[in-house]
Amino acid sequence: MERSMKKIRTAIFGTGFMGRVHTEAVRRLGNVEVAAIAARTADQARKFADTLGIESATGDYTTILNDPEIEAVHVCAPNALHFEMTKSALQAGKHVVCEKPLASTISEAQEMVDLAKARNLANCTLYNIRFYPQIQNMLHMREAGEFGEIQIVQGTYSQDWLLYDTDWNWRIESGPSRAFADIGTHWCDLAEYLTGLKITSVCAELETFRKARKRPKHSIETFAGKKLQPSDYDEVPVKTEDFCSMMFHMGEGVRGSMTASQVSAGRKNFLSIELYGTKASAAWNAERPDELWVGNRNSANELYIKDPSLMRAGASQYADLPGGHSEGYDDTFKQILRQFYKKVADSEQQAEFPTFVDGIRQLYVLNAVLESAAKRAWVDVAGGDW
Secondary structure (H helix, E strand, C coil): CCCCCCCEEEEEECCCHHHHHHHHHHHCCCCEEEEEEECCCHHHHHHHHHHHCCCEEECCHHHHHCCCCEEEEEECCCHHHHHHHHHHHHHCCCEEEECCCCCCCHHHHHHHHHHHHHHCCCEEECCHHHHCHHHHHHHHHHHCCCCCCEEEEEEEEECCCCCCCCCCCHHHHCCCCCHHHHHHHHHHHHHHHHHCCCEEEEEEEEECCCCEEEEECCCCCCCCHHHCCHHHEEEEECCCCCEEEEEEEEHHHCEEEEEEECCCCCCCCEEEEEEEECCEEEEEECCCCCEEEEEECCCCCEEEECCHHHCCCCCHHHCCCCCCCCCCHHHHHHHHHHHHHHHHHCCCCCCCCCCHHHHHHHHHHHHHHHHHHHHCCCEECCCCCC
């Protein structure tokens, strides 16, 4: 009888929306065990752990880092804690998956990149959108030259969960940017990934439509604000933006535009991206993830429905289910973490997932957006090869 493979033991830092998503995705891998949970308090951690049948729970994440059997950690805590938690985990010799944005500043992110490299530890910035099957299909079609030379990239990432002044989340007070830092960077990472080009300069505008919001008197999870009553709030001023619009230049003369909004009624998680080339075009949106639209000049347009047997070579490995069986948001986490844990198990494996380098890259884009909005002018994206 073949001996079963030893499971990799991992820990989740954070018990909110993302903590749950990461926990469920890890469990789908088969060879990785969620062995410990850390939260802001011991009670929060224990409640989460008991609900999901996890053995160890703590309000002090550093105790987990002292456990030699824990090989990796997932940082799913609020943005301000990413640097502290990730640095501590790397120093303890743990491989790290960190939610985006990677850090609050470029200098923090650079320290994380350098430390992970020095310790030869697997590191991942969680840009999961790359791993929808039809995104992979679009990528491989572009690489095969089916669209010709890309000329224009455009799209949006629009949501409505912060439409009302009674909508609240910790992200509202998370730093100098919210909509762009939270979802705009996802879109920009995807644009760079699909085109193989870097955003070189930007012209951006930020707008805060809700100058004040009603903050709940007690902590709530992401997307849970609809259930609260008027007596549950305190009114506070808001500085982070609800909306961003941006024009941009990419390498090889590509031009583009995008918007990021968290106040667009009816749009729940509408990431839409369009590539326009000299031969054909392609468009995809996250609310209809199994569909890929291809536009043609001299023949009928086409609508590809996800079917691994019909996808381009290299893309079908990211579709685990046959045609007619949808694969969505949760599945992208399974796919990205599957690649990450291959690297954890074998350090010689190529990193087929976004790393901390990709995380710091989007911080450079974010900084350029903030500078451009403040100056009301075009700004070059710094960072060289990042």
